[in-house]
Amino acid sequence: MIFRIIKKTELEKLFNVLSDENRIIGPVEVGRDQDSQAIYGFRDVADFRQLALDYTTTSLPAKKYFLPYKEDMATFRIDGKDWQKTVDYNIDAPFVFFGMHACDINALNKLDKVLMGSVYPMPYYAAKRQNAFIIGIDCEPQTYCFCRSMGADTVLHGFDMFITDLGNRYFVEIQSDTAYNLLKKVRAEEPLESDHVEYMHVISEKKKKFTAQVDTTDLTKILDMEFQSDVWKQWGEKCLGCGTCANVCPTCYCYSIEENVRIDLKAANKNKILYSCNLIDFAEVAGGHNFRPERHSRLKYRYYHKHRGFVEAYEESLCVGCGRCGEACLADITVPEVISSVRGETS
Ligand code: SF4
Numbered sequence: 001m002i003f004r005i006i007k008k009t010e011l012e013k014l015f016n017v018l019s020d021e022n023r024i025i026g027p028v029e030v031g032r033d034q035d036s037q038a039i040y041g042f043r044d045v046a047d048f049r050q051l052a053l054d055y056t057t058t059s060l061p062a063k064k065y066f067l068p069y070k071e072d073m074a075t076f077r078i079d080g081k082d083w084q085k086t087v088d089y090n091i092d093a094p095f096v097f098f099g100m101h102a103c104d105i106n107a108l109n110k111l112d113k114v115l116m117g118s119v120y121p122m123p124y125y126a127a128k129r130q131n132a133f134i135i136g137i138d139c140e141p142q143t144y145c146f147c148r149s150m151g152a153d154t155v156l157h158g159f160d161m162f163i164t165d166l167g168n169r170y171f172v173e174i175q176s177d178t179a180y181n182l183l184k185k186v187r188a189e190e191p192l193e194s195d196h197v198e199y200m201h202v203i204s205e206k207k208k209k210f211t212a213q214v215d216t217t218d219l220t221k222i223l224d225m226e227f228q229s230d231v232w233k234q235w236g237e238k239c240l241g242c243g244t245c246a247n248v249c250p251t252c253y254c255y256s257i258e259e260n261v262r263i264d265l266k267a268a269n270k271n272k273i274l275y276s277c278n279l280i281d282f283a284e285v286a287g288g289h290n291f292r293p294e295r296h297s298r299l300k301y302r303y304y305h306k307h308r309g310f311v312e313a314y315e316e317s318l319c320v321g322c323g324r325c326g327e328a329c330l331a332d333i334t335v336p337e338v339i340s341s342v343r344g345e346t347s
């Protein structure tokens with residue numbers, strides 16, 4: 001990996017160079033909560049001053065730009081005996097993601113494995129992923145962040161460059177040729193030994209700030225042993241089956257397909273809609289049989305997919321510990337609490 005140091009003023013220049021020709025998406029403040037704390041979201045950004053680079057976790061993840069909640073997969077037109085199918089991967093230009101946290105980049109890396117690296121890659125996702133230039137940025141751990149437990153507080157690939165705030169300058173990690181060449185357009189210097197030392201100090205101070213955690217030791221084994229545990233029923237009684245957790249999760253990718261035929265039968269379209277395994281009809285099949293009619297069993301399977309099945313398939317969890325699901329859940333169900341209770345540490 002190649003490293004550089006840039007002054008903070010150079011970052012704005014970098015933004016301007018990129019914004020001349022590209023759509024830029026970045027973190028901005030979108031409102032305030034009842035405690036007057038800022039709420040952040042990813043939006044199109046036209047001016048560097050709109051960016052909130054010191055943002056805390058956005059309510060919705062970056063996933064929506066790569067895996068939209070609703071997407072047309074194909075449209076059909078029928079004219080007499082002729083019919084035409086049009087497939088649009090819904091990508092028209094490269095775009096820049098300016099300021100993505102490590103957990104969200106790690107989430108995309110996990111989605112890549114399923115949606116690009118499996119037997120049936122998803123071209124709709126791949127087209128967007130390969131068209132994105134990603135600038136990662138370091139962050140301050142919040143009380144709900146347990147990314148460190150999930151090994152997602154740092155990231156080694158899946159971005160073009162990653163910047164870490166060293167006070168009056170940024171420490172830049174370069175991962176792609178595009179980023180290397182882009183940095184030639186601003187003043188970037190080779191880091192000194194003192195920059196390395198300061199970078200390591202910043203990283204080590206960050207580690208100390210994590211408060212939430214999940215013990216993943218032997219977790220797959222414990223989940224196998226606790227499959228019939230009453231713990232799942234207890235959480236199921238609290239769960240509202242609303243699906244919000246999957247909606248805000250950067251790694252949930254389950255979807256359903258909807259086909260709509262125009263009333264005159266001359267046109268149709270096929271949509272992909274992100275779905276949640278917590279919704280009541282997720283496991284309902286033709287004929288009306290529902291394999292998971294109870295909330296507790298749906299909640300349980302969400303946890304087994306993230307922390308058991310995915311680990312078996314890819315040797316890593318499908319959770320990056322961003323804490324979004326716990327923050328958004330109206331029933332106050334959080335991953336650290338659920339896992340801790342399954343481990344028998346809390347009741
Ligand atoms: S765990 Fe929370 S957010 Fe998820 S479905 Fe249940 S109530 Fe909704």
Ligand code: SF4
Nearest residue numbers: 249319320322323325
């Ligand atoms: S399960 Fe919750 S904590 Fe884990 S990645 Fe999804 S939203 Fe984040």
